[in-house]
Amino acid sequence: MARSLLLSFLTAGFFQSAFGKYVGIYRRNDTESHAHGLLHESMDWMDRYYDAEVGYLYSDNTALSHNTRASGWYAAGLLARNEDSDKEEAAKIIRNIIGAQFKDVEDQWFGDYQKYPEEPTVGIPQYPPVIYNSWDPNWRGFVATTFIVILEEFPNLLSYDLKEYMMESLLNATIGDSYRVGGVNSDNLYPAYSNPSIMRALVSGWVGRRLNATNETAAGEMYAKEIIDLFNRDNTLSEFNSGTYAGVSLFALTLWAKYMPTSSVMGQNGGRMITHTWNSLGQLYNANLKNVAGPWDRSYGFDMNRYLSIFALQIWTLVGKEKAPVISRPYLMSHNGDFSISPLVAILAPFHNTLVDNSTIESFKTFPGTHSVKTSAFSPPFDTYPRNITAWLSDNLTIGAETFSGNVVGGPAINPSSFNPAVVQWARKDGTVGFLSLYAQVKELTAVAGKKSLNLTYPSENSTNAFSFLVGTNSRFGKRDVASWEDVEGVDVTASGTVNLNYTVTFNGMNGGAGKVVNDFEFWNFTYAMPSGSSETPHIQLQFELA
Ligand SMILES: *[C@@H]1O[C@H](CO)[C@@H](O)[C@H](O)[C@H]1NC(C)=O
Ligand SMILES: *[C@@H]1O[C@H](CO)[C@@H](O)[C@H](O)[C@H]1NC(C)=O
Ligand SMILES: *[C@@H]1O[C@H](CO)[C@@H](O)[C@H](O)[C@H]1NC(C)=O
Ligand SMILES: *[C@@H]1O[C@H](CO)[C@@H](O)[C@H](O)[C@H]1NC(C)=O
Ligand SMILES: *[C@@H]1O[C@H](CO)[C@@H](O)[C@H](O)[C@H]1NC(C)=O
Ligand SMILES: *[C@@H]1O[C@H](CO)[C@@H](O)[C@H](O)[C@H]1NC(C)=O
Ligand SMILES: *[C@@H]1O[C@H](CO)[C@@H](O)[C@H](O)[C@H]1NC(C)=O
Numbered sequence: 001m002a003r004s005l006l007l008s009f010l011t012a013g014f015f016q017s018a019f020g021k022y023v024g025i026y027r028r029n030d031t032e033s034h035a036h037g038l039l040h041e042s043m044d045w046m047d048r049y050y051d052a053e054v055g056y057l058y059s060d061n062t063a064l065s066h067n068t069r070a071s072g073w074y075a076a077g078l079l080a081r082n083e084d085s086d087k088e089e090a091a092k093i094i095r096n097i098i099g100a101q102f103k104d105v106e107d108q109w110f111g112d113y114q115k116y117p118e119e120p121t122v123g124i125p126q127y128p129p130v131i132y133n134s135w136d137p138n139w140r141g142f143v144a145t146t147f148i149v150i151l152e153e154f155p156n157l158l159s160y161d162l163k164e165y166m167m168e169s170l171l172n173a174t175i176g177d178s179y180r181v182g183g184v185n186s187d188n189l190y191p192a193y194s195n196p197s198i199m200r201a202l203v204s205g206w207v208g209r210r211l212n213a214t215n216e217t218a219a220g221e222m223y224a225k226e227i228i229d230l231f232n233r234d235n236t237l238s239e240f241n242s243g244t245y246a247g248v249s250l251f252a253l254t255l256w257a258k259y260m261p262t263s264s265v266m267g268q269n270g271g272r273m274i275t276h277t278w279n280s281l282g283q284l285y286n287a288n289l290k291n292v293a294g295p296w297d298r299s300y301g302f303d304m305n306r307y308l309s310i311f312a313l314q315i316w317t318l319v320g321k322e323k324a325p326v327i328s329r330p331y332l333m334s335h336n337g338d339f340s341i342s343p344l345v346a347i348l349a350p351f352h353n354t355l356v357d358n359s360t361i362e363s364f365k366t367f368p369g370t371h372s373v374k375t376s377a378f379s380p381p382f383d384t385y386p387r388n389i390t391a392w393l394s395d396n397l398t399i400g401a402e403t404f405s406g407n408v409v410g411g412p413a414i415n416p417s418s419f420n421p422a423v424v425q426w427a428r429k430d431g432t433v434g435f436l437s438l439y440a441q442v443k444e445l446t447a448v449a450g451k452k453s454l455n456l457t458y459p460s461e462n463s464t465n466a467f468s469f470l471v472g473t474n475s476r477f478g479k480r481d482v483a484s485w486e487d488v489e490g491v492d493v494t495a496s497g498t499v500n501l502n503y504t505v506t507f508n509g510m511n512g513g514a515g516k517v518v519n520d521f522e523f524w525n526f527t528y529a530m531p532s533g534s535s536e537t538p539h540i541q542l543q544f545e546l547a
């Protein structure tokens with residue numbers, strides 16, 4: 001009782017330096033109070049998952065197994081909070097994670113971190129090493145960047161021994177990460193795979209400098225240079241506009257800007273890249289719908305108000321929770337596991353947010369009015385040419401699309417469930433958001449978003465191909481059953497083109513229908529096939545009116 005009174009007093013009137021010890025009467029600025037809120041809400045939630053006996057967080061829905069990466073993020077949060085036994089628990093978690101780090105330099109997964117402590121040994125016959133399944137190469141980057149934030153921000157809360165142990169772990173992670181070469185051994189780490197590539201360059205460069213390991217320093221610089229060259233084409237990340245991974249890239253670029261000296265290309269360019277990335281996301285953001293318009297290179301949902309995106313957490317620190325695309329209890333949203341990265345977002349926000357232009361901050365509060373966006377992004381070796389991106393945004397209707405020509409179906413991640421090259425979103429009367437997304441089924445698409453229109457062509461396909469649109473289910477006030485566009489709430493859709501205008505509608509639901517949900521979202525599948533035997537190029541134009 002006494003303690004909680006004291007705490008509410010502290011939160012009301014005192015600034016807690018690095019969220020911990022107070023340093024006197026201080027009025028927080030907006031970023032600090034939003035970040036403080038994010039830190040504490042996420043920590044309150046994770047506290048309930050913490051297994052102090054073992055020193056790991058439990059996973060969701062896995063019969064009481066634990067989770068390595070979320071535990072690392074929680075450890076950073078414990079140090080930021082630094083109450084009671086927080087720092088001892090953090091040390092325990094960090095030691096656990098490093099103890100279980102892969103130690104055999106011969107393994108492709110050397111220096112990576114386990115996914116969970118109960119897992120069998122990766123590489124035994126019964127548990128073959130399958131990249132992104134039994135082991136995840138990106139976890140080197142996720143855990144190592146977390147350790148770097150911890151070492152930079154809270155060195156006084158860690159013992160000398162622990163810091164040495166973390167450096168040893170980081171060196172192994174760096175060496176193991178250098179085994180990654182896109183196209184070799186099923187790996188896909190190219191500079192264009194923005195989020196892990198930005199983490200790789202940082203970890204290598206930072207560790208190299210700390211340990212005076214010149215090879216690692218040089219490797220980090222070299223890799224960063226390739227990332228920067230791709231970025232400079234049009235001031236965009238290759239992994240463009242993805243609610244989850246734009247967040248990871250912004251996080252990692254913050255470490256470039258904050259922790260790398262100006263003698264490094266990372267220190268020189270990180271801040272500028274953050275500013276440009278926010279500008280681009282700001283132009284595509286519709287504050288009425290609380291969504292970034294499409295296209296989305298990699299998305300874990302179709303409406304940011306319903307799945308938890310890391311970028312939404314950054315918006316939270318910028319404009320406050322009320323205005324951000326999260327619900328009051330964010331941990332109920334789809335993809336809620338990402339809520340556990342919140343401590344890192346909160347810790348870095350006071351620095352990070354100074355890099356966002358004022359006019360861009362405004363666009364996350366108030367929609368600036370109808371406008372169009374034209375930009376591009378490039379992901380070699382998957383793209384033959386840069387992808388051309390167009391978007392048209394109005395108060396209650398946004399349309400965004402990208403033209404691409406590549407060598408895979410489903411974008412560089414080769415995943416049609418996350419690659420959304422043409423997306424439409426609209427406001428419904430009850431304040432919820434309707435969506436339509438073209439299901440990625442081809443390697444080449446010409447897609448142009450215009451005023452109330454979406455124009456799509458498969459330039460290299462024939463009559464065997466069809467356009468399938470995943471259309472979100474209606475709000476609870478709309479019709480449950482959808483057989484045609486007339487049944488879709490909030491929007492009128494008219495189609496024209498070389499397609500057969502008689503379309504089919506099927507349903508993918510949680511408990512049945514034609515197929516499975518995508519990223520937890522149920523949808524109606526509107527498919528336009530070509531007239532049989534047609535020799536025309538598949539083409540469809542959709543016109544939208546708010547209803
Ligand atoms: C780092 O890797 C070496 C093998 O090169 C191994 O002996 C050592 O235990 C590893 N350190 C940690 C902290 O995992
Ligand atoms: C770092 O290494 C360089 C050469 O590799 C050496 O000249 C320098 O003295 C080293 N510095 C420290 C602090 O160890
Ligand atoms: C650094 O790289 C050079 C050239 O690839 C190599 O010969 C040397 O062994 C490396 N040094 C260390 C410490 O890894
Ligand atoms: C908020 O405070 C932080 C220091 O904690 C500072 O870095 C940042 O510039 C401040 N932001 C604004 C908008 O004043
Ligand atoms: C941005 O806004 C802050 C706080 O409102 C203000 O101090 C600063 O001068 C503004 N910067 C620019 C470039 O307008
Ligand atoms: C957008 O929707 C809001 C809320 O329903 C409504 O007040 C506003 O008039 C709409 N704007 C346009 C341009 O339709
Ligand atoms: C994008 O536009 C540029 C310039 O007009 C063009 O060179 C490029 O081929 C286009 N990309 C695609 C995938 O068509």
Ligand SMILES: *[C@@H]1O[C@H](CO)[C@@H](O)[C@H](O)[C@H]1NC(C)=O
Pocket residue numbers: 446455456457539541
């Ligand atoms: C739609 O795209 C096709 C093929 O790229 C083009 O011929 C047509 O002019 C476009 N229509 C509109 C209205 O932009």
Ligand SMILES: *[C@@H]1O[C@H](CO)[C@@H](O)[C@H](O)[C@H]1NC(C)=O
Pocket residue numbers: 461462463464465
């Ligand atoms: C139509 O395209 C498919 C691949 O998309 C191809 O397998 C088929 O041969 C093509 N048919 C004709 C008649 O060109």
Ligand SMILES: *[C@@H]1O[C@H](CO)[C@@H](O)[C@H](O)[C@H]1NC(C)=O
Pocket residue numbers: 500501502
């Ligand atoms: C579309 O469906 C209607 C009713 O089933 C049918 O009469 C018409 O011929 C069909 N049109 C085409 C182009 O298939």
Ligand SMILES: *[C@@H]1O[C@H](CO)[C@@H](O)[C@H](O)[C@H]1NC(C)=O
Pocket residue numbers: 439468470506508515518525527
């Ligand atoms: C949508 O329906 C079409 C036609 O049946 C099918 O080819 C496509 O795979 C479906 N898409 C999804 C995501 O289920």
